[in-house]
Amino acid sequence: MTVQELPGAAAYRPTPPPAWKPLTDPAPLLPDPEPYRVLGTDAVADVDPELLLRLHAELVRGRRYNAQATALTKQGRLAVYPSSTGQEACEIAAALVLEERDWLFPSYRDTLAAVARGLDPVEALTLLRGDRHTGYDPRAHRIAPLCTPLATQLPHAVGLAHAARLRGDDVVALAMVGDGGTSEGDFHEALNFAAVWRAPVVFLVQNNGFAISVPLAKQTAAPSLAHKAVGYGMPGRLVDGNDAAAVHQVLSEAVERARSGGGPTLVEAVTYRMDAHTNADDATRYRGDSEVEAWRDHDPVQLMERELIARGLLDDEGVEEARAAAERMAASLRERMNADPVLDPMDLFTHVYAEQTTQLREQADRLREELAAENDQHGTDDGGAGR
Amino acid sequence: MTTAAATAGERKAKAKPATMAQALGRALRDSMADDPMVHVLGEDVGTLGGVFRITDGLAKEFGDERCTDTPLAEAGILGAAVGMAMYGLRPVVEMQFDAFAYPAFEQLFSHVAKMRNRTGGAMPLPITVRVPYGGGIGGVEHHSDSSEAYYMATPGLHVVTPATVEDAYGLLRASIASDDPVVFLEPKRLYWSKADWSPEQPTVVEPIGRAVVRRPGRSATLITYGPSLPVCMEAAQAAVEEGWDLEVVDLRSLVPFDDETVAASVRRTGRAVVVHESTGFGGPGGEIAARITERCFHYLEAPVLRVAGFDIPYPPPMQERHHLPGVDRVLDAVARLQWEADN
Secondary structure (H helix, E strand, O other): OOOOHHOHHHHHOOOOOOOOOOOOOEEEEEHOOOOOOOOOOOHHHHHOOHHHHHHHHHHHHHHHHHHHHHHHOOOOOOOOOOOOOHHHHHHHOOOOHOOOOEEEEEEOOOOHHHHHHOOOOOHOHHHOOOOOOOOOHHHHHOOOOOOOOOOOOOOHHHHHHHHHHOOOOOHHHHHHHEEEHOOOHHHHHHHHHHHHHHHOOOEEEOOOOOOEEEEEEHOOOOOOOOOOHHHOOEEEEEEEEEOHHHHHHHHHHHHHHHHOOOOOEEEHHHHHHHHHOOOOOOOHHHHHHHHHHHHOOOOOHHHHHHHHHHHOOOOHHHHHHHHHHHHHHHHHHHHHHHHOOOHHHHHHHHHOOOOOHHHHHHHHHHHHHHHHHHHHHOOOOOOOOOO | OOOOOOOOHHHHHHHOOOHHHHHHHHHHHHHHHHHHOOEEEOOOOOOOOOOOOOOOOOHHOOOOOOOOOOOOOHHHHHHHHHHHHHOOOOEEEEEEOOHHHHHHHHHHHHHHHOHHOOOOOOOOOOOOEEEOOOOOOOOOOOOOOOOOOHHOOOOOOEOOOOOOHHHHHHHHHHHOOOOOOOOEEEEEHHOOOOEEEEOOOOHHHHOOOOOOOEOOOOOEEEEEHHHHHHHHHHHHHHHHHHHEEEEEEOOEEEEEOOHHHHHHHHHHHHOEEEEEEEOOOOOOOHHHHHHHHHHHHHHHHOOEEEEEEEOOOOOOOOHHHHHHHOOOHHHHHHHOOHHHHHH
């Protein structure tokens, strides 16, 4: 049919695309204009003092853990350590908001979250010591293996939470990622799948200002990382990542929402990486002292400690107690990390397949012969020179 | 299906021609019926039944939650499958086409292949990744790749590819039952190949990792798999006129690799040609030729030759017949196996 055949030009009115309708109202999904805070505000009065004290003790312990792990790199006991100093509020809160049956999906910078969830620090650090990739049974602790390829563990969290719901289990998955990770495709795909499936997942973005050396301004042009949630049809929450009470509250609400069938939430916690990316990095090449100093005044341990002291919930003795407990943890960690791990080279072939292939059996035999020859050489004084 | 007592004659009488596509669909259906943990997910696998209709009827029979249309994102699909497997499910993922599986490579290489290893055996991932692969169907760009070498080069994955209707069923069932991740490569130009096969008859579920001699012969061995098996069978038939009695080995499993069957055959015949669509340089044929040489050097009458796709990006469909190894190219290779030395 051509235009000329229409019954008169006056009767013709353009219409909207026939199938279009808005899928989701964006207004309730938008994050607050500023990071949500509890400490130093009226909201702190509504928080259980026991929780604040628990958070304080964990923050002190977490800070000490970061210092000890960093020291272990200098002593050659860790191959590398990506410190979460300055980010302890996020790490601690992420662990404490979960029930035992829930799952945590940490990145390589989140060993502290795993430790706060109850994992032995030695087991949390085997990846970084370099003796084994994962030092714990993920299913026993409901902590996924520490994930190094950025954001690739986020779809796992979605799939696990989805599977748990299909099986009728009340399980929430909390996945951790950094600001740099939000640029990865897997971040996008995970959030999209989670929203479409209404999976019980919480995504915690620790915006610590840098992806190694690249600042956030070169990472995104979004109003905030929390705003990214809106495009997927899930709520975005913006929170002060150094305010442990605020992070705990916002994450708790997100976990509760997921648990009750409300679907996923994206939480952006604004924080700062006080140390370099790892011990192998030099942060002076990309940021100035004044910026670091400004954040030192907004330190998560100090924020909590000052609040508790001001409110009369904590005295010098209480602070001392928390520090002493942290020292005991550090001493135990130091002592146990000073022991050389006992490794069996034949383990290289043990867990590639359920059943070893013929080819791997042959290669294992070859290594066994090499090891036997090495032992023979070491067993004789000529060191093999006699050959 | 308690028809084990049926005689071979009865079986044959009952069997009707079935396509490889139907056998694959039946394998999925039977796996889902036997094990409630088996879940199928991918693009268009639900309502539509997949672009090749392999999953036809599954969503209807088992519901959308067992056979799920996902958002269009291959890394997301496979990444979600990892999480599902972590929680005890047995996901079967469909990648729509060979080249569309590439976005999922990071999930496949960094997580699916390594999870058993990186967790010290604590968390194996029983995931089957179905990938339609290969050319010869007149597909436009990005629809005809032979991607098997990428998967073969990744420790932790099994790589399986059927070439017959019966194997399509048996190997897919074995793959889904495997506690290791399996990349299940489906030769899409054989989807509509037919054989007398009845799903109602007991079908052997072959263990993964065994090659099979499809045609015994004495002159030389053609080693092949998937879409190139019919080419090799035809070549072996044509070779009779030239006086060559060719043996044809169907690998069926690229990982684990059946060195025993391959080496036994080449030791018998003394000559070997590897045939596949994948590129020759860096392709599976190089690995296979090296393995034969390492094991059969003193039995060989001639160098192991390869007939492979050219080392070019897959050509446009109007040119693909020049690229794909055909009967003549296979026979030419056989002719170059230094027969004059026998005289």
